[in-house]
Each structure stands twice: as C-alpha cells, then as structure tokens.
Amino acid sequence: MTTRQWTSPEDVIESLRRKWNSGRYLAAAAQGHPFEPISVPLKGPTSTDVNRHYSKALEWAQSWAAHHHPHMRIQTKTIGGHHNTPTNTIPIRIWVDTLHQLVTLLQTTAEADLFHSLHATTATTDPALTEWMAAHPMKVLKAAPHWQRLIDTVAWFRNHIAAPVYLRQIDVPDVDTKFIEAHQGILGELLDHSLPADRIHHEAPRNDLAARYGLLSKPAYVRLRHLDNPPGPYSELTVRTSELTAAPPGTHTVIVLENEITYLSLPPTPGTTALLGSGYAASLLRHLPWLADIDLWYWGDIDTHGFAILSRVRSHFPHTRSLLMDRHTLLAHRAHWGEEKNQTTEPPAHLTSAEAQLEQDLRRGTYQPHLRLEQERIPISAVAHAGPWADSNSTHLPEP
Template sequence: MTTGAAWTRPGQVVEALHRKWASGQYLASAAQGHDFESIGVPLKGPAAADVLRHYEHVLAWAQSWAPDRHPQLRIQTKTVGGRGGIPANPVPERVWVDTREHLWSLLGVDAEVELFHALHEQTVQRDPVLAQWMRNQPMKVLRNAGHWPLLVEVACWVREHATTALYLRQIDVPGVDTKFIESNKGILSELLDHSLPHDRIQTGAPRSDFAARYGFRSKPVYIRLRHLGSPSGPFSEFTVRATELTSKPTGIRTVFVLENEVTYLSLPPVPDAIAILGSGYAATQLRHLPWLDSVDLHYWGDIDTHGFAILSQVRASFPHTQSLLMDTATLLAHQEHWGEERSQTLESPRHLSDAEAQLEQSLRDGTYRPHLRLEQERILIRTVVRALDAVRNDDA
C-alpha cells in the first residue's frame, strides 16, 4: 500500500517535462520540423485499499488532477476498487500532452519558443548553414539570445575573409571587439567548426586558442635578454620578437635562462654571456631560438617540482642544457630560506639527469619537508657568484 506522499503530484509532472525541455529535445524537434507525438507521463496513485482507508486523501489527490485545473493535459483514468466491499472509483493513471502549444503553455515557455523562432528566421536569411546548427542546439541559442545576431555576423565575417594576416582585433563587425570575442569564444568556436571549410580549421589547436584554431595571427613571442659582459652594440638589455632573433648575438658563448626577474637583473658580470628571462613556463618558448644549440646553455629555476618540469621542457628542445644551482647541496645549504610549494605539478619530467630526478622525487615525496621549495631569489649571492665562476672556469 502506498501513502499520499508517494502519489504523483501535478508539479512533479511539470518538473519532469521541464528537465526534458532543458535538454533541448522538445525545441529541437520542433525546429527540425518533426511531427509532434503525444507525451504520456504515468502517474503513481492510490491503490484500492487506500480508497477505503484514506478516502479523504485519495479524493484530494484526485481533485488535484481535475481536468478543469489542467487544460493543457488529457487525463487518462483507471478504476480501482469494486470488490471486497470497496466501491469502484476512477482515479488518474496517466496524463498526456497532445500538442506542442499545450506543452509550451504548460511549461510557461511560449516567450522562449517565439524568441528562438524569430532568431532562427533571421539566421536563415543571413546564413542557412548556421541556421541548420541552430536547429540542433536550440538551448545554446537561447542562452546566447541577447547577442545572437552579433555571433552570427562574426561567424559569417570570419568565413568571408582571409584571416592569416589579421589579428582578432581586426574583425570588422559593428558592436564587436576583442573582449566580445574572448567572452564568447566557446559558442563562436562551435559555430565556426560547423560552418568553416575543414582546411580553415587548425584542428590541432584547442578551441580555447581561438586565434590559432581559426588562422588568425597570434600574439608574438618576445624574448628579453641582458648582456652579462660587454655588449657588442649600444644596448645592455633589450626585448625582441623571437622570430627576429634568428642568429646568436655577436661574441656570445654562454647563455643563462632564469625565471625570477630580480635575479635576472642582479646577475654579476660574466664575459661573453647573456641572461634570458624565462618567466615561468614561457621558458619553453626558447624553442624559437635554434641558435641556442651552439652555446653553453644553463637553466636556473626554483628548486621545486615546477622548476624541474620547466628544466625538463627546456632540455627537450636543447638536450645539452645544464642546470644551475638546482641540486641537493644547494637545497640543504639554505634550510633557513626554505619555503612551500602550494601545488606540485602533476607532470612527470622525462629529461632530467639521475641526480636531478632523485632530487625531484624527494621533493614530491616530502623527504625533507612536505611541499618543500627553495626559490632562486633566496639563494645567497655568494653562492651564485661561486656557481658562475665555476661555469666560467669550465668554459675557459
């Protein structure tokens, strides 16, 4: 025997239909021109014994399903009782929605449906290909309804123009700027993936890299470097596009790559050497400088899991890279300067020496202290000078 709390209420039916509406299946079916098929929802209601024992509750439940209360529904009933002294009583068994108009009214979505159809008709006139996408993704259209015409115009503009010489800033659609593109690159990517020719999409680039995926020019990679000896030109330090730094600076034999700016700026003199500011994982952009193959290359990062991950990435491009002050002796000599690496990298560096790999694993295992980190700017300057002297003597 069931109880009144378990009997299906009208609100529960509406909630169930709303969930299917939210999935988009109802509106997609309408947009695709499919005939409407009546929707039946079974009801869990009272058993025969409930009529005798809880008649007032059964009556109230049945009245909640009275047809005049639900003009959008067709109520199908069944008879319970009629035996064992229990009078026969009709009770609701299933409800049906027989038309789309009734479904929209029941769910209170008439305005959304009208809005979608209006946007769809506009898009059909502008671009039938995008209108086809809309018919499969109506809820995404509604979520972006406030600026849907602009999204369509951007997608059309990109398809109609060659983009290889352009930055995103040069998309020429009234009302659209780079902030609009960045804020909507998810939905724009879906529209472009659907409407662009396959040869216009760089499938190897993620949708998050909008410029690369759709053939726009990307922001240039810049390299900042500083002469540690006597500069061959008028500048001791400069920043240049990586694509323009195609050859080794004159007279340079040694290159140091560092992550911390103050450390980079405060390095003492080293003849025939330059320092390059790597700025975290930007150090991997050194791959744009093939001439690093012909110099003595040293990488100096923090002694933590991220530092060793960056070292591994640099060495993947330049196998002859030597680490600087990233060893156990340096770590143990600076215990008073130890810090904490809040979040260790999940990356497993593959391009480390045996000693480096052992130290990296010790950091990961918490051998000396959990989440141990020694930042490069905390290493004593006298230790830095000795390390640079050792490099200079080795290069001599």
C-alpha cells in the same frame, strides 16, 4: 511505496523542464518535425496503500484532478475490487499533446517565440547557419542578446580572404576584441559550421580563433641580457622569438631563469647571455633551435613547478643542466624555506636521478609539507660557486 514516492505535479513539471532545457522540442520544430506527444508515468498508491492511507491517497488523487491541469491529458486506471475491497480510479500517466501546451505549461512561450524569430530572421540573412541553430536552440537563446553581432562576425570571417590580420582588425559594427574574446566558444562552433574545411586549422583549439581560422597570432617574445660586455649599444633586449634565429654574437652559454630581479642581478660573465623565462613561458624556448648548440642552463625555484619547467626545457634540449636546483642548495638555505600552495600534477619525465629523487621528496613532504625554496631567496653570492661560474671540472652533464 511510501507517500513521499508518489509522483507530485511538481515532480512532473521538473521532469518536463529538464526535457525542455535539452532543446529537443525547439530543435524538432525548427527542423520541421511534427510534435510527438510527451508521456510521463506517475508513481501512485497501490490498493494496499489506499486501504492503509486512504486520506493521503485521496489527497494525492485530487492533486491530479483534470481541472487543475488544463494543459495535460491525464490517463487513469482502476485499482482494487478484489476480496471485497472497493475500486478506486487513480492517475497513472500524463500526456502533453502539443508544443503549445508544453510552452504554456512551462511558461516558456517567450523563449519559443524568440528562438523561432531568430531562426526565421537568420534564414533570410545567413541561411548557412540555420542548420546549426536548429541543432543548438538553447545555445541560440543564451546568445540571443548579441545574436546579430555574432552572425555578422561569422559573415566577416567567411568573406575575408585577404591577407591575415589580427583580431583587433576585424571590422564589424559594434564588435571589438573584447566581444570576440568573450564569445569565442560559440563563435568557434559557428565558424566550424560555416567556413570551408580548408579555412579551418583543426589542430588548433576552437578557443584560439586566430590560430584556428587563419588570423595573425600575438608573437612570442623573449627577453635577454648580455652578461658579457655588450656587443652593441644595448645590454638588454626583448625580441620576437621568430626573429632570434641565432645565438647573440659571442655567446657560448645561455642561462634561463624565472625571477626578474635575479635575472637582472647576475654577475658579469664572458660569453654568457641570460634569458628571462617568466614561468611556464620557458616552453617558448622550443622556438630557438640554436639553443641545441649552446651550453644551456636552467635555474628555477626548488619546488614541483620548478622541476616541471626544467623537465619541459629539457624535453626540447636534453643537454640542459640545472643550476642551484639540488638537495645541497635546499638544505643550505633552510632559513628561507617557504610553502608551495598547489603542487603541480605534471609528471616530470626529463630529470636526472638526483633531481627526480629530490622532486619526489618534495611531493612526499620529506622535510616539510609543500616545501618550496624560491629562486630569489638564494643569495646571489651562491651563484659564484655554481654553474658556469664554478670550476668547469665540478660540473656534470645530466644523465641521459
């Protein structure tokens, strides 16, 4: 063993601090358990080490002199005494016998006092939470500056059994939507502990407080544009997906695309409506079941994210056809190639064989690394020869 491996007082303090930071000692105290003395073994010099490195061994032993460590009990043993070697007494273990010694040693007395104060106060105002506090003392300390607002918010959830409201309508002093969103993690844990089981929608994640605890969620919207003569006073509308329960009158074809200017630039087309997908919000289309009975097209960027979105749309509507997302389009617009900075890792399971081969070529860098052809870089004139604008005999349904 080298002298660098001998346990120093700093090593022990670090070990004790890791134990303290786990919260186990505050938890035990809050749960009424007696303090169990802490034992930390010391790695020190052997008899051979003492003989070879006497001055360093002496220096190490003196660093463990009892008067240097009034809050530790130091256990020793005698080494040597064989074959005419001198005997020496060295420390082999330290003990911390009380919680007071531990917090004094680690200078965490203020932390301990604060936790015990919060625990005692909460036991009076909201005793249902004390069990959770005792199990998670370090989380309580982290939340200490706003602890009262947290338990007041939990109390509001527990007592509010009227009609659902939005987060914005939670009426707690000094609590607003920003506060709730900033502390949704710990609020989720407290609410799971405090609310009756029938008030918790366990299928929703804890960080979605509205869905998990019965509040109103922000509605999903879809933006649509009639490419035919408008059936009413508006050529374009944004509506809640929950209210778009049927295809717009006269619509037999829907084109979903991502780029807003491209969406606005599509040419007039009888019986056709364009939907703005806005990236991965295309997954919202699953709330429009009537799309299953519509001639449905999806047009996105030619990159891994574009094919991932196409796959998502097609997972809900298998009859979806892609528009200008093919190898011919890619190679015909080489001057407009760009770079996809971060390729998605999502495996696109719902592509045709031709789409899947192109997607793999993009991943492999067959033409160039991280190749991307953005939708907005394809001339609108190319649209006239694709999808619903092309001769119907030239279109093909995707492979099953």
